[in-house]
Amino acid sequence: MSVPASLAANPRLDRWVGFETPGRVRVAIGKVEYGQGALTGLAQIAAEELDVGMHQVDLVNPETDMSPDEGLTVGSMSTESSGASIRFACAEARALFAAAAALRLGCDAGALDIVDGVFLLGGEPSGLDYWSLASEVDLVVAPTGEAAPKSPERHKIVGKNHPRLDLPAKVFGAGYLHDLAPAGMLHARVLRQPGFKARLASLDEAAIRHAAGGPIEILREKQFVAVLGENEAAVVAAINAAEQTAKWDGARDLSPALSETASLKELPCESFPSPVPPAEPSNRRRHTAGYSRPYIAHGSMGPSCGLAIFDGDELTVWTHAQGVYPMRALLARVCGLAPAKIKVVHAQGAGTYGHNGSDDAAIDAAVIAVRKPGKPIRVLWRREDEFGHEPLGTAMHIELTAELDAGGRIADYGTEIWSGSHTGGRGRCLAETALELPPAPPMIQLTLPGGVRFSGGILNAIPSYDIATRRVTEHVVQAPLRTSSLRGLGGPVNTYANECFVDELAELAGQDPVAFRLAHVTDPRARLVIERTAQMCGWADRGEAGTGRGLGFAYCRYRDRGAYVAAAVALCVDTDVKLERMWCVTDCGQVINPDACKNQLEGGMIMAASWALKEQVRLVGTGIASTTWDDYPILRFDEVPPVDVELIMAQDQRSAGTGEVSLGPALAAIGNAVAHALGARLRDLPYTRERIARTLLAG
Amino acid sequence: MVRDIELTINGQARSLRIDDAAILLDALRNDLDLKAARFGCGAGQCGTCAVIVDGEERPACQLEVGNLEGKQVTTLEGIGTAERPHPLQTAFIELQAGQCGYCLAGIIVGAKALLDRNPSPSRAEIAQALAWHLCRCGAHNRILAAVALAAERMREGVPA
Numbered sequence: 001m002s003v004p005a006s007l008a009a010n011p012r013l014d015r016w017v018g019f020e021t022p023g024r025v026r027v028a029i030g031k032v033e034y035g036q037g038a039l040t041g042l043a044q045i046a047a048e049e050l051d052v053g054m055h056q057v058d059l060v061n062p063e064t065d066m067s068p069d070e071g072l073t074v075g076s077m078s079t080e081s082s083g084a085s086i087r088f089a090c091a092e093a094r095a096l097f098a099a100a101a102a103l104r105l106g107c108d109a110g111a112l113d114i115v116d117g118v119f120l121l122g123g124e125p126s127g128l129d130y131w132s133l134a135s136e137v138d139l140v141v142a143p144t145g146e147a148a149p150k151s152p153e154r155h156k157i158v159g160k161n162h163p164r165l166d167l168p169a170k171v172f173g174a175g176y177l178h179d180l181a182p183a184g185m186l187h188a189r190v191l192r193q194p195g196f197k198a199r200l201a202s203l204d205e206a207a208i209r210h211a212a213g214g215p216i217e218i219l220r221e222k223q224f225v226a227v228l229g230e231n232e233a234a235v236v237a238a239i240n241a242a243e244q245t246a247k248w249d250g251a252r253d254l255s256p257a258l259s260e261t262a263s264l265k266e267l268p269c270e271s272f273p274s275p276v277p278p279a280e281p282s283n284r285r286r287h288t289a290g291y292s293r294p295y296i297a298h299g300s301m302g303p304s305c306g307l308a309i310f311d312g313d314e315l316t317v318w319t320h321a322q323g324v325y326p327m328r329a330l331l332a333r334v335c336g337l338a339p340a341k342i343k344v345v346h347a348q349g350a351g352t353y354g355h356n357g358s359d360d361a362a363i364d365a366a367v368i369a370v371r372k373p374g375k376p377i378r379v380l381w382r383r384e385d386e387f388g389h390e391p392l393g394t395a396m397h398i399e400l401t402a403e404l405d406a407g408g409r410i411a412d413y414g415t416e417i418w419s420g421s422h423t424g425g426r427g428r429c430l431a432e433t434a435l436e437l438p439p440a441p442p443m444i445q446l447t448l449p450g451g452v453r454f455s456g457g458i459l460n461a462i463p464s465y466d467i468a469t470r471r472v473t474e475h476v477v478q479a480p481l482r483t484s485s486l487r488g489l490g491g492p493v494n495t496y497a498n499e500c501f502v503d504e505l506a507e508l509a510g511q512d513p514v515a516f517r518l519a520h521v522t523d524p525r526a527r528l529v530i531e532r533t534a535q536m537c538g539w540a541d542r543g544e545a546g547t548g549r550g551l552g553f554a555y556c557r558y559r560d561r562g563a564y565v566a567a568a569v570a571l572c573v574d575t576d577v578k579l580e581r582m583w584c585v586t587d588c589g590q591v592i593n594p595d596a597c598k599n600q601l602e603g604g605m606i607m608a609a610s611w612a613l614k615e616q617v618r619l620v621g622t623g624i625a626s627t628t629w630d631d632y633p634i635l636r637f638d639e640v641p642p643v644d645v646e647l648i649m650a651q652d653q654r655s656a657g658t659g660e661v662s663l664g665p666a667l668a669a670i671g672n673a674v675a676h677a678l679g680a681r682l683r684d685l686p687y688t689r690e691r692i693a694r695t696l697l698a699g
Numbered sequence: 700m701v702r703d704i705e706l707t708i709n710g711q712a713r714s715l716r717i718d719d720a721a722i723l724l725d726a727l728r729n730d731l732d733l734k735a736a737r738f739g740c741g742a743g744q745c746g747t748c749a750v751i752v753d754g755e756e757r758p759a760c761q762l763e764v765g766n767l768e769g770k771q772v773t774t775l776e777g778i779g780t781a782e783r784p785h786p787l788q789t790a791f792i793e794l795q796a797g798q799c800g801y802c803l804a805g806i807i808v809g810a811k812a813l814l815d816r817n818p819s820p821s822r823a824e825i826a827q828a829l830a831w832h833l834c835r836c837g838a839h840n841r842i843l844a845a846v847a848l849a850a851e852r853m854r855e856g857v858p859a
Contacts, residue, residue: 173734299835302747351799
């Protein structure tokens with residue numbers, strides 16, 4: 001059996017698991033928790049393979065040199081990739097210990113059972129356990145790939161609900177990086193450049209000190225300006241004054257029109273045309289439509305925070321970024337230190353949903369700390385920093401063309417996408433531009449097995465059906481502002497466009513939308529989630545279009561290889577869209593923690609609803625104009641509908657993540673429900689009152 | 700103006716020598732080591748810093764300490780602890796009502812203020828009371844259910 005990738009990259013069992021403390025199991029994982037429940041699920045996998053109780057597992061807080069290097073915690077991949085590795089590592093460790101116990105007891109290893117880490121022979125305690133054998137079993141060994149993990153029908157912990165390990169602290173008011181306050185700590189805030197080319201012409205330090213009203217220090221180097229001091233309120237007053245009085249040359253000047261997706265086709269781009277030759281002229285029925293989503297914000301509840309201390313030789317940084325090793329690489333470059341001199345410790349922050357300000361806040365703190373040795377430096381972004389300077393989720397414009405054959409089946413499907421980069425902001429930060437460091441090394445072009453180019457913009461570019469001819473052209477646009485990863489990258493947006501367009505095609509074919517989908521899919525797992533969702537939402541009783549009440553449906557297999565997800569949405573529309581209920585059925589293969597999966601799927605549906613109805617970043621002048629929650633509204637408690645989620649427990653199938661998978665189907669089901677309610681279709685997100693009115697007037 | 704200020708927080712007298720225009724949220728987090736109220740926006744728009752002042756839910760980022768003398772301030776720490784959890788906290792854990800959890804401290808404070816004035820709120824009333832609190836992870840339905848569950852248990856006599 002081949003060793004999973006993360007384990008192969010960290011090929012020593014002791015990096016993953018250990019029995020140093022009697023009665024306790026050390027489990028180290030390279031993925032980080034940000035409320036998605038990843039670590040609880042991974043602990044369940046470890047406990048299952050080792051036959052120890054969940055109460056015996058001590059998860060190592062992710063930290064460089066203490067945790068295996070598993071890169072970034074992204075892409076709904078933790079359970080699949082890290083889970084496979086921890087399962088193998090623990091199965092190997094268990095086999096080594098079982099062999100040692102069998103040798104001592106003079107029995108066959110297969111005759112032994114383990115309960116709570118104690119070896120049983122014939123159902124009776126043998127006097128041996130992991131801890132009594134620890135001195136004679138060497139885990140400083142590479143995995144052999146020979147130990148077989150348990151078969152799913154023997155699972156007792158995997159596949160069962162387990163309360164999230166991180167939640168109690170949060171309910172009692174603790175648990176975040178933001179709460180750390182080492183003795184002697186200085187608060188700091190950073191003045192941001194209004195654009196990468198902006199140069200600081202003047203800074204009125206007297207006015208800044210006057211506004212602070214107490215002792216502060218101003219640190220200025222090239223275009224990097226920070227204010228620091230013991231009193232947080234003074235530091236905040238100072239940075240607000242700095243922002244108001246700083247004069248910049250070469251500041252950005254953005255037209256508000258750049259906020260709109262129509263601008264994407266006018267921007268410089270790099271094009272990747274479809275390798276499939278253009279369609280021959282045919283007399284098949286052809287349909288085209290364009291869909292879009294604007295730039296959106298991650299909108300973390302807690303602005304980003306970083307804490308750093310430099311002792312003159314070694315730098316220690318606490319961060320809520322998505323991976324400690326990628327953060328160390330970035331710190332090494334920006335701070336000019338050897339990686340061996342940098343320790344990065346993960347501490348939880350607010351949900352990031354991708355690449356928000358987390359990396360930048362940690363770098364800000366480190367940049368200041370190396371210039372102020374001996375002092376712990378805490379940088380907390382202001383709300384307007386988070387909205388105004390985090391990398392955005394890129395806008396996308398998608399043009400779809402399909403041909404139906406005489407039988408009303410999709411014969412040819414083409415997708416042309418204009419999108420900013422979904423991953424280009426990774427490994428870069430604001431401070432390096434301000435400090436005028438040499439250009440960052442070029443981003444590595446990611447390739448998938450088979451040499452296929454990876455791009456976040458083309459995920460789920462073709463809907464998940466049996467379609468003979470598929471064409472995907474992508475134009476990677478130079479966005480006017482920094483863009484980077486946001487929950488699902490282009491996948492949810494493409495699924496939104498495709499699954500709304502599939503409803504348009506069903507109408508053209510004169511077929512029911514669910515029946516049309518089922519006619520295009522043979523995979524029984526896909527059919528099951530579609531049929532079950534239709535049943536749950538009462539699809540058979542769906543009324544006429546154009547009554548003001550709508551029921552919409554959508555389906556997708558995430559990234560064509562992950563979870564099967566169907567969603568339905570009931571709503572009504574008058575001047576605004578009012579959501580009434582949402583449903584989702586998901587087959588994500590083997591489920592580790594059903595309730596944690598449902599929590600992710602529910603949350604994804606609600607975030608998608610917020611994108612669909614409310615969210616758009618506004619650009620104007622020097623940058624982002626929507627820098628408060630008033631300017632960037634999200635869905636509220638009194639607007640959230642009940643959500644019913646059902647999981648198909650396919651325990652004999654490979655696990656697939658759930659963190660990103662429900663957004664696309666939820667977006668499209670809302671789009672289709674609104675079209676059903678109005679008898680007219682909106683295609684550009686968000687569905688604002690103005691757009692609804694315009695669509696009705698046009699109809 | 701810096702002066703001696705006497706606050707009553709979670710039933711305890713707390714003395715501070717502080718600028719009377721200091722913001723309560725800063726005083727809680729930086730001077731009183733009460734970290735449950737969280738900075739979210741600094742503008743009273745998100746609810747992460749909510750506290751109860753004389754029975755009313757308020758954003759601590761909008762309150763000056765000089766105006767709070769003689770008033771009762773309650774933070775999440777005063778509502779319940781891991782050793783003595785409030786029924787709301789028990790219900791939030793039981794229903795796994797939260798993801799990243801950054802909004803939860805403020806939301807539990809808001810729910811406590813609601814249940815103090817309305818012991819049997821409907822789903823719509825809970826949603827209305829919490830409408831100014833933002834949650835980005837989409838844990839809303841679990842949170843609404845957890846508040847309703849706690850209310851039900853408290854009506855049945857589970858001590859708060």
